[in-house]
Amino acid sequence: MNIGMILLEIDFTPLGKGIAALGAGLGAVGAGLGIGRIGQGALEAMARQPEAMNDLRANMILTAALVEGAAFFAMVIGLLVLFI
Amino acid sequence: MRIFSLIFLFFSVGTEIVYGSAANGDGKKFNAGDFIVHHIKDAYDWHITTIGSHDISIPLPVILFSPGNGFDIFLSNRFEHGKTVVNGYRIEHNHIIAEDGRKFYDISITKNVASLFISVFILLFIFIKVARSYLLNPNKPPRGLVNALEPVLLFIRDDIAKPSIGAGYEKYLPYLMTVFFFIWINNMLGLIPIFPGGANLTGNIATTLVLALFTFIISIVVSKKYFWLHIFNPPGVPIWLKLPIPLMPVVEFMGVIIRPSVLMIRLFANILAGHIIILSFISLIFIFAAINTWLGLSVSAISIAFSVFMSFLELLVAFIQAYVFTILSAIYFGMATEVPHHNKEHH
Numbered sequence A: 001m002n003i004g005m006i007l008l009e010i011d012f013t014p015l016g017k018g019i020a021a022l023g024a025g026l027g028a029v030g031a032g033l034g035i036g037r038i039g040q041g042a043l044e045a046m047a048r049q050p051e052a053m054n055d056l057r058a059n060m061i062l063t064a065a066l067v068e069g070a071a072f073f074a075m076v077i078g079l080l081v082l083f084i
Numbered sequence B: 001m002r003i004f005s006l007i008f009l010f011f012s013v014g015t016e017i018v019y020g021s022a023a024n025g026d027g028k029k030f031n032a033g034d035f036i037v038h039h040i041k042d043a044y045d046w047h048i049t050t051i052g053s054h055d056i057s058i059p060l061p062v063i064l065f066s067p068g069n070g071f072d073i074f075l076s077n078r079f080e081h082g083k084t085v086v087n088g089y090r091i092e093h094n095h096i097i098a099e100d101g102r103k104f105y106d107i108s109i110t111k112n113v114a115s116l117f118i119s120v121f122i123l124l125f126i127f128i129k130v131a132r133s134y135l136l137n138p139n140k141p142p143r144g145l146v147n148a149l150e151p152v153l154l155f156i157r158d159d160i161a162k163p164s165i166g167a168g169y170e171k172y173l174p175y176l177m178t179v180f181f182f183i184w185i186n187n188m189l190g191l192i193p194i195f196p197g198g199a200n201l202t203g204n205i206a207t208t209l210v211l212a213l214f215t216f217i218i219s220i221v222v223s224k225k226y227f228w229l230h231i232f233n234p235p236g237v238p239i240w241l242k243l244p245i246p247l248m249p250v251v252e253f254m255g256v257i258i259r260p261s262v263l264m265i266r267l268f269a270n271i272l273a274g275h276i277i278i279l280s281f282i283s284l285i286f287i288f289a290a291i292n293t294w295l296g297l298s299v300s301a302i303s304i305a306f307s308v309f310m311s312f313l314e315l316l317v318a319f320i321q322a323y324v325f326t327i328l329s330a331i332y333f334g335m336a337t338e339v340p341h342h343n344k345e346h347h
Helices: A003-009 A013-048 A050-083 B002-023 B032-040 B111-136 B144-165 B169-191 B205-221 B225-232 B247-291 B293-336
Strands: B045-051 B054-059 B061-066 B070-075 B089-092 B095-098
Touching: A013 A050, A050 B247, A050 B293, B032 B247, B045 B111, B061 B095, B111 B144, B111 B169, B144 B169, B144 B293, B169 B205, B169 B247, B169 B293, B205 B247, B205 B293, B225 B247, B247 B293
Parallel strands: none
Antiparallel strands: B045 B054, B061 B070, B089 B095
16 A cells, blocks of 8 residues: 555545634734734824824724735635535 | 623523523534534524424525426425425425425525515614605704714715715715615624524625625726726736736726625625624533533633623624725725816825
């Protein structure tokens, strides 16, 4: 029995699920970094120009939602691997 | 402080109801995955709770159409959880299958559809009242319900539609307000753990697909020549990116398709993720209670505190997602209807 046959015998489903979880986690890391940078930028801008706070807040939420969308792609793919 | 203890009590009761449906089944081992999937998926009946081994659920009408046999309409409790065959149809793992393998179309009033009707009823009730009051007393200060909604209506008009669309924004206001309030109210109904809420409507990809399709179709219908010129001949791009192989036009055209699909995925995944997180916190109680009762009790305190926190966060997300969907739709309409103004500044 060669290596290929042994590999075919092993059930990789748990490994695949683990990798799916890892992928979703990596997506969350990226989104966390991105949203952190947005928060940093918005806070610095608010400290410089408190009178523009309302505009800045609205744009901050919008940009954070856009970044979050990217993270949710990772999550959806993770869920697809887990449940389908 | 009293309001917090009331909220805490409310969520504890909510958790008790979930506890009933999760643990008291028929002595089966608790499976967190099945429990979560059961709560986020669409169903043919509206499950409320399980007492002992007796399910309490609201049966919903099943409407099936097969080209040979015509319509079959009956309540979903006639299936008796897959034990009986009704008019040649059987239910198996939440899917209806025909015994003789004939082709049929399923247009049943499922849990999500019923929830859709409830939310539409609430929206019609509120907005017909508000619109009538504006129509009858245009010069009086707003009172009651109108007063409560006016800041939100003005927010959509002045902070979403006006800056993103520019001139001629009035035409899009009915759609933007409808989509905003539809998403908002359905997000919030999804957070209520018991009957009038509890369906995961905006966390269903079919619902968000239809909403995103509306935005897509409107933005295509109203689009002007300038928008398509920008896509097929983007200005300020080196000519070798356009001529032998139309690289930039292809990328730009893909953007037109990707924008509504991202709109669809974002709303769906946000709401689904919120539901899954709250349900996971509640599942933790039963996972630990299976090890030791006292461990389960002590974990439940932490779990409930976290689910209350997540529920508040979800209340915020419910608004933010409605806002994001609306403002992105408005921005796409603005992009589609943009006309070249060299003397005015662009967004």
